Amino acid sequence: MSREELDQIVCGTVAEILGLPASDITPEVKLDEHDIDSLEWAEIAVTVEDKVGKKIDLGVEDFRELTTIGDAISVIEREMANA
Amino acid sequence: MTEQRRVAITGLGVKAPGGTKVNELFDSVLAGRSMARTVPELAERNCITQFACKIDGFEPEAYFTARELRQLDFSTRIGVAAAADAIEDAGWDGADSERAGGYVGTGGSTIAALETLILQYADKPDKVPIQSVPMLMSSSIAARMGIRFKLRGPCHTLATACASGATAIGEALLAIRRGVVDTALAGGVEAPITMLVMSAFARSGAMSQRNDDPTGACRPFDATRDGFVMGEGAAFLVLEEWSRAEARGARIYGELAGYAANSDALHIVAPDEEARGAEACMRAAIADAGLTPSGIGHVNSHGTSTQANDRAEALAISRVFGDHRPPVTATKGVTGHLIGGAGALEAVIATLSARTGLIPPIANYTSGPEAELVDLVAGSPRQTAPAPVISNSFGFGGHNVSLVITPAP
Numbered sequence: 096m097s098r099e100e101l102d103q104i105v106c107g108t109v110a111e112i113l114g115l116p117a118s119d120i121t122p123e124v125k126l127d128e129h130d131i132d133s134l135e136w137a138e139i140a141v142t143v144e145d146k147v148g149k150k151i152d153l154g155v156e157d158f159r160e161l162t163t164i165g166d167a168i169s170v171i172e173r174e175m176a177n178a
Numbered sequence: 179m180t181e182q183r184r185v186a187i188t189g190l191g192v193k194a195p196g197g198t199k200v201n202e203l204f205d206s207v208l209a210g211r212s213m214a215r216t217v218p219e220l221a222e223r224n225c226i227t228q229f230a231c232k233i234d235g236f237e238p239e240a241y242f243t244a245r246e247l248r249q250l251d252f253s254t255r256i257g258v259a260a261a262a263d264a265i266e267d268a269g270w271d272g273a274d275s276e277r278a279g280g281y282v283g284t285g286g287s288t289i290a291a292l293e294t295l296i297l298q299y300a301d302k303p304d305k306v307p308i309q310s311v312p313m314l315m316s317s318s319i320a321a322r323m324g325i326r327f328k329l330r331g332p333c334h335t336l337a338t339a340c341a342s343g344a345t346a347i348g349e350a351l352l353a354i355r356r357g358v359v360d361t362a363l364a365g366g367v368e369a370p371i372t373m374l375v376m377s378a379f380a381r382s383g384a385m386s387q388r389n390d391d392p393t394g395a396c397r398p399f400d401a402t403r404d405g406f407v408m409g410e411g412a413a414f415l416v417l418e419e420w421s422r423a424e425a426r427g428a429r430i431y432g433e434l435a436g437y438a439a440n441s442d443a444l445h446i447v448a449p450d451e452e453a454r455g456a457e458a459c460m461r462a463a464i465a466d467a468g469l470t471p472s473g474i475g476h477v478n479s480h481g482t483s484t485q486a487n488d489r490a491e492a493l494a495i496s497r498v499f500g501d502h503r504p505p506v507t508a509t510k511g512v513t514g515h516l517i518g519g520a521g522a523l524e525a526v527i528a529t530l531s532a533r534t535g536l537i538p539p540i541a542n543y544t545s546g547p548e549a550e551l552v553d554l555v556a557g558s559p560r561q562t563a564p565a566p567v568i569s570n571s572f573g574f575g576g577h578n579v580s581l582v583i584t585p586a587p
Binding site for chain 1 (some may be wrong): 243244245246247248307308309312
């Protein structure tokens with residue numbers, strides 16, 4: 096899976112969980128704009144897991160101290176590579 | 179002994195059959211026409227009872243973002259929305275939020291969400307939604323209210339089956355009197371119109387099965403009544419310590435003046451045929467309000483439209499009031515029975531009746547043996563002078579609750 100494909104899947108999932116139009120979430124969007132909580136990060140992880148068909152064993156701790164959605168996608172990408 | 183703290187009713191909010199605004203609801207109740215109708219999903223599944231009283235015209239998007247809606251079941255949506263309306267109506271400024279609390283009555287607000295979860299995920303437990311626990315915990319609505327309205331005092335959930343809403347309001351009264359809080363958001367909520375919950379009540383024999391005549395089904399105190407009619411909805415009141423409400427110039431609807439609760443300690447569903455507990459409860463609530471039975475203007479009865487409840491309640495009322503015979507209404511004829519929300523919805527109606535002196539008629543009542551015991555209001559509203567109202571709520575398990583609401587001076 097290309098990074099562009101993963102970007103699309105994760106951004107779409109984040110938009111879904113936050114109840115926003117898909118176009119509102121791009122890799123450049125800052126995380127502190129949305130204050131995603133622990134349950135929502137867990138939802139994002141399991142939803143992406145279902146969509147890509149790979150185990151993504153991540154929780155809120157793995158997404159701390161990141162700046163953008165793109166940073167979070169990179170964390171997911173590394174997890175998928177290790178899975 | 180210092181003088182007892184008094185409790186002002188300063189805000190009302192409803193999401194109920196007959197109205198998503200308080201004035202709409204009161205108009206519907208005064209019109210005396212049942213809100214019951216066939217529920218297509220129940221009819222398609224050939225349920226025993228295929229009708230209920232549902233809320234019309236509730237727009238959750240007016241209260242919640244799409245992000246919030248994903249996390250809230252229907253009962254929480256209507257509960258929090260009714261509470262938001264009550265706060266707006268009160269013009270409560272949120273001051274002294276550590277002295278503000280929430281008191282939510284419900285028989286089991288999350289049961290519909292639990293039913294859906296089980297039906298969808300019984301064979302795939304590894305896919306159970308992440309948000310399930312906060313959605314299904316029975317304290318969910320009280321917690322959501324506390325977070326949204328910044329109630330930093332106690333936020334409690336109280337369950338006494340069909341009396342839960344009245345219990346929550348009564349316990350909030352006590353909390354204000356005792357100085358635990360100065361402001362309370364108190365009420366009740368239930369959203370029980372699902373295939374399995376409706377079937378369970380129908381099989382217990384307590385619910386009307388008049389599928390060919392939904393609007394004629396709920397007929398409290400009528401000789402031909404055959405059981406209660408289910409309703410969904412929420413009602414909340416803002417209660418404030420009297421001097422605080424006066425000091426901020428709040429509009430005061432009336433005083434929550436009396437509360438009593440007791441238990442039959444007899445049977446898990448049947449009321450005491452002698453209605454001794456109900457009688458004692460009403461007497462205690464009237465005394466708690468500093469009144470005598472002759473000071474009560476009318477009774478907003480529990481009046482479910484089951485044979486056993488209405489018979490026992492009429493007996494209790496007649497014993498308490500003797501020759502005074504205040505008018506008796508039963509507004510479930512219009513709204514259906516909101517279970518844990520019922521006592522709260524009826525407290526809202528009783529507040530408006532105390533203030534206006536307008537007593538709603540009992541929908542579908544024509545005649546019945548209880549008319550020999552009590553003065554039943556039928557046909558059209560009865561105009562009286564503004565006066566104290568007693569509102570009764572009785573729950574499965576023998577829980578009895580009475581509230582007394584007096585018009586503002």
